[in-house]
Amino acid sequence: MITSTFRGLPGIGPSRERELWAKGIRSWNEVPRSGVLLSPRLDDGLRRGIDELQALFEEGDVRGLARRISPAEHWRLWPWALGRTCFLDIETDGFTDVVTSVAVHGEDGPRAFVRGVSMNGLGEMLEGYDVVVTFNGASFDLPVLRRAFPGLPIPPVHVDLRSVFKRLGEQGGLKKIEARLGLTRPGEVEGVDGYEAVRLWHRWDDDRDLGALCTLVEYNLYDAIQLRPLFDIGYNRLVEQTGLPIEPVRIYERGDVLYDVSKILGELRSRF
Structure with missing residues (x-):
């Protein structure tokens, strides 16, 4: 596109x-x-x-091209900028800007960064990307990250899928849009939402409930992973609206990263 x-x-x-x-x-x-x-x-x-x-x-200058087009049209960089794009979601303690977990899904698969456990390396990973994709990140994820980690090298090009889907007439939060589009999550985290994520963090922080921490991290990982098929669907719909003869992209499947998620959770459990 x-x-x-x-x-x-x-x-x-x-x-x-x-x-x-x-x-x-x-x-x-x-x-x-x-x-x-x-x-x-x-x-x-x-x-x-x-x-x-x-x-x-x-x-291959993604940043240079992005500067030449309106931010509202940065979705058009997909899928050309695939290798330079990451999908990001954060969780917080629910009261302040304390970031408890950050999930980043990029070309080499997903990674989880957890407060007090494995937060090192977040900046190094983000530095390798030009585009960051979020859902409602303009209002929440990115401002919170900037306040929590001053100087964090957040990719300069941002695609907020909340705006993309609002443009397509899809209202509501991430989980509601996923459900309408038929995107599912593993049973372990199917019913988890942002409020439950806060409770899971405090069960870990207060009681050292490792099961709660693992559920939180898995939930956070799928928040980031699900952004990829969501972007594919949004991109295809926006391209269709143009009437241009452009082939739709393949919709990413979460099954592609099941092993990666299992490995991350296994490594997390092995720390304690």
Whole structure:
């Protein structure tokens, strides 16, 4: 989808982008090097801008391309930026900005970072990504992380799936949207929600209930893991709305990471 993006180039907004698509110009390489498309003034800026975007694309410069398009359209970087994208979710103690658990799902699978147990390495992992995907992260996860860990290298490009699905007419929280889309979780965490996650943390923090901690971490991991198929579905729906002949992406399946989750929980139990 990113190579079909003209919005953000000089003088090109949503309506002119649609005009270009309607003229059969559906990607950068379909823009003719001569002739009038929109107007002589706009065409000159369009062609120069496409040359710049193409260079960034060929260099794999995700951050550079993201700076050239509206944040509301950063979803278009998917799936080109797959290898530079992570999915993130956090849990807190429910009272303050104390972060109890952070789950990050990236190209090499999921990882869990737990307060007082395994928080080291979070910054190093995040530093390797250009794009972070969350659900409601603009209001919660990212501001809380910045306050809790000043200087944490959070990826600069952010896609908030709450905004993506609101744009698609889907209201409600993550769990409600998952249910409507038919996305399920393992039975161990199927009924866990944010309020229960707070209680699980305090059962660990106050009573050293290892089972509660493992359930919390598993729940947090699946909060991050489920963002991947959610993004796939949202991307496919938004692409469909454009009417462009772009192949839908395969919907990620949580079965792809069952071993990874089991390994993380096993390593957590072995610490105590």
